[in-house]
């Protein structure tokens with residue numbers, strides 16, 4: 001497929017997991033792709049790599065500008081960089097709440113703010129925010145993380161409304177539990193990683209973890225020309241977790 005031929009995309013957090021799978025998929029489908037990450041180790045051709053931390057507005061602006069210059073434009077922003085947090089409201093103090101909101105919510109605001117002037121010049125402009133089933137599912141032990149993703153969901157709808165008349169579509173993807181290095185680190189820290197993996201898989205009606213490639217496919221759909229009439233939506237990629245309302249297997 002070469003449906004992204006001629007399009008230029010920027011993927012934040014594109015050095016690992018969902019972001020890397022997305023960058024590789026968009027490149028394979030013909031896009032010129034830049035990755036913005038705080039650690040760009042291992043990102044090579046055909047991807048362009050820009051080191052920046054989404055909590056630092058200056059570093060984001062510089063990286064987005066450089067990427068847009070090197071790509072000779074920008075059509076697609078995939079806002080994917082994010083971090084996890086566990087626990088109830090009693091388990092994390094204000095400092096931790098600010099830290100995680102700074103990455104997961106303000107990080108997306110900063111990259112969008114930097115990218116919007118470029119996206120306005122595109123005739124195929126799309127933003128895809130990586131949200132989570134945590135935004136709406138009421139997961140236990142995920143108060144802070146869920147609150148950040150709830151904010152990402154609301155931000156997606158508001159941005160879609162603000163920019164629709166400018167021809168910029170804004171959607172989000174809501175993954176379930178995805179087999180990425182992040183989840184690998186969580187499993188490694190569990191007392192029994194194999195049992196924990198089975199428990200996470202069993203929580204999804206399909207009985208397995210989602211793959212990063214499956215999330216990338218949904219992101220590519222929302223970023224590409226086939227979804228030209230779609231804006232202000234959330235696409236679940238969660239093994240049926242939310243839509244089917246089934247008890248865990």
Ligand code: NAD
Pocket residue numbers: 012013014015016017018019036037038039052053054055080081082083084103107130131132133174175176177178179180181182183
């Ligand atoms: P990952 O840890 O494998 O990759 C995240 C990438 O983001 C890394 O390359 C990391 O360096 C980068 N990053 C983190 N903080 C950054 C910062 N401050 N500035 C720049 N780059 C930064 O994680 P993943 O599982 O691929 O998750 C990617 C996104 O998907 C996140 O937004 C996450 O909330 C979301 N998500 C993941 C899952 C899952 O189960 N893995 C489920 C739902 C949503």
